[in-house]
Amino acid sequence: MPVTPLVPDVTAVSRPDGPGHPNLIGLTRDAMRDALIGIGVPEKQARMRTSQLWQWIYQKGAQDFSVMTNLAKAFRGQLAEHFTLARPAITTKQVSMDGTRKYLLRLFDGHEVEAVYIPDENRGTLCISSQVGCTLNCSFCHTGTQNLVRNLSAGEIVAQVMVARDDLDEWPDDSGPVEGRRRITNVVLMGMGEPLYNYENVRDAMHIVMDNEGISISRRRITLSTSGVVPQIERAGQEIGCLLAVSFHATTDAVRDQLVPINKKWNIETLLNTLRAYPRLSNSERITFEYVMLKGINDSDADARRLVALIKGIPAKINLIPFNPWPGSPYQRSDWDRIEAFAEIVNNAGYASPVRTPRGEDIMAACGQLKSASQKARASARK
Ligand code: SAH
Ligand code: SF4
Numbered sequence: 001m002p003v004t005p006l007v008p009d010v011t012a013v014s015r016p017d018g019p020g021h022p023n024l025i026g027l028t029r030d031a032m033r034d035a036l037i038g039i040g041v042p043e044k045q046a047r048m049r050t051s052q053l054w055q056w057i058y059q060k061g062a063q064d065f066s067v068m069t070n071l072a073k074a075f076r077g078q079l080a081e082h083f084t085l086a087r088p089a090i091t092t093k094q095v096s097m098d099g100t101r102k103y104l105l106r107l108f109d110g111h112e113v114e115a116v117y118i119p120d121e122n123r124g125t126l127c128i129s130s131q132v133g134c135t136l137n138c139s140f141c142h143t144g145t146q147n148l149v150r151n152l153s154a155g156e157i158v159a160q161v162m163v164a165r166d167d168l169d170e171w172p173d174d175s176g177p178v179e180g181r182r183r184i185t186n187v188v189l190m191g192m193g194e195p196l197y198n199y200e201n202v203r204d205a206m207h208i209v210m211d212n213e214g215i216s217i218s219r220r221r222i223t224l225s226t227s228g229v230v231p232q233i234e235r236a237g238q239e240i241g242c243l244l245a246v247s248f249h250a251t252t253d254a255v256r257d258q259l260v261p262i263n264k265k266w267n268i269e270t271l272l273n274t275l276r277a278y279p280r281l282s283n284s285e286r287i288t289f290e291y292v293m294l295k296g297i298n299d300s301d302a303d304a305r306r307l308v309a310l311i312k313g314i315p316a317k318i319n320l321i322p323f324n325p326w327p328g329s330p331y332q333r334s335d336w337d338r339i340e341a342f343a344e345i346v347n348n349a350g351y352a353s354p355v356r357t358p359r360g361e362d363i364m365a366a367c368g369q370l371k372s373a374s375q376k377a378r379a380s381a382r383k
Contacts, residue, residue, distance in 0.1 A: 024083045025057060025162070026155025028204050039082045049075075054213040057085060061162065061171035087159045088113075090167065100360030105163060107132075107156060111149055113192055115160040117168065118359050123185040124168075128160040130202050131193025136227055138247070138260050140292055142326040143192045151198040157205035161187065161215055186221045190245070196229035196236060206240050219243075225290065230266040230274045237279035244278060245288035245319070246271070250298050251306035259298070268310065275314055286315040293334035293342070294323050304345035317352040324358055 024032060032053065033046045041049055052070060056062040065071075065079045091112065092104040101117040113129040132149035134141075161184065165171055168183045187209060189195040195202045206222060208214040222242035226233065237244065250256035256263040263271075275287055289311060293299050307318070320343055323333040334342075339355055346353040 021082070021084050023155050024053065024085055025087065026153055026158050026201075026205060026208065028154075028207065029054070035083070039078060051213060053079075054211070058158075058162075058208065058211075058214040059172070059216070061165060063087070087163050087166075088156065090163060093167065094363040096360040096363045098359055100363070101164075101167070102360060102363050103160075103164065103167065105160065107152075113152065113156075113160075115164060115191060116360060117164050117184070119183070124183045125186040125188055126161060126164050126184045127188050127190045128157060129191030129193050130157060130189055130195040130198045134193050135197060136194055136260075136262055138227065138249075140249075140259060140294060140323060140329065140331050142329070146192075148193075151201060152193070154201040154204035154208070157201060158208050158215070161209060185217070186223070187217055188223045188225065188245075190223070190225045194227055194229060195224050196226045196232040199232050199236070203236070203240050206242060210242075220285065223288065225288075227260050227262050228266055228271045229262070230270055233274050234277060234279065241280065243285060243288070244275075245290055246275065247292075248289040248307075249292050251303045251310060255298055259292075259294075272310060272314070281315055283315045286317050289316055289318045290321055291318055292321045292323050293339050295332040295334045295338070297331065299334040299338050299342055301341065301345060304342045308346055308349035308351065311351075317354070318346050320346075320353055320355045322355065322358055324361065326364070 022035065024035070027035060029047075029050055032050045036046045036049050036053075037043055049071075052068070056068045062068060063085055065076045065083075065085070068076055068079075071079075086108070088105040088107050090103050091106045092102075094102045096102070099119045103115045103117070104112055105115060106112050111132045113132055115129060116127040118125045118127065129152065131151050133146040134143045135148040137144040164184060170181075170183045189202065189206075202224070206219075206224075209217050209222060210219050219241045220243060222240075223245050224236060224240065224242050225245040225247060226236075227247045233244070236242075247260055248256075249259050250263075251268075253263060253267050256268060266274075275281075278287060281287065289307075291298070291307070320339060322339060323329075323331055325331070325333065343353040343355060
């Protein structure tokens, strides 16, 4: 259901996104202010106009300048002449038996990324992508089999939340504000790509997601998952301040080198030292250690014991992820009793060890199953 009075204003000109027609979605406050000054908005007014625009764009979901009724008509027309608010299009939406929704989104250059909405009893988590593909190639990850196509812009990262809100009908409407009936309560950067290899854009996007005039989701409800890009971890803690998850997955360098090859650059010891220094680390803001359960590879009792010894002293929880297979994947999911035995050792050592229930498996929306059609499309074009 549309939000605001969407009677088109004929004085406003809507144009498609394109060169020389910058998108306002994803601009930092300073960048938007500069952009407005660039089209002749007096410097004294630019801050207030930015704030008004943010409210329309991120709080009300306006898709067109014409609905921004507290801005003068002439100004709305001027905005539409210079800027766009276009969002990526949902090309495919799949809804799983368990309510999980997977969106395939087409970007303006034709590439595609995926975002996944996972509803739970008291919350709803949106899993978003940071890159088209990934430069890393973790051997158990489907995205890793796809080459990096490109980084997403900050706007393309924020827009994933906005498009999901469109689909979930989550913008405020006549029945009142969105608070209290939010469907997206949490955001996780666990889709395609390594967020810390697209650091600036991820940071700017998360600032918009956290801002009270932006999407307004608290930093404690945002989790960034990294494979372990050590030099950017501390900076992320300081500048983004969201929760951190680390794709740990192994307890010896030999095995982690195989599973998460970035380990050859920054090994387990280096990674753990960096995590110990993560700003804000406390019992209420623990680091999540993600640990994919691969049959016969990393799932023994000895692994569980090594794991708890390694992370000693770090406020942490261990998220055990049953491996999600994909076509041609070289691993198998650990048996259920093995996962439980592993979880018990970790638990007895004093760490919460929730097992992540695979969600949306029937639509290949579970962790590590995401892979866009971009590459396949290019391959078939070459043929
Ligand atoms: N690149 C980042 C974030 C995206 S991956 C990272 O690696 O952390 C999100 C999580 O899904 C990571 O913990 C990743 O290791 C895990 N994952 C990848 N492939 C998986 C698979 N096939 N089954 C289960 N988890 C997987
Ligand atoms: Fe990239 Fe993360 Fe997949 Fe590794 S697990 S290939 S870092 S998306």
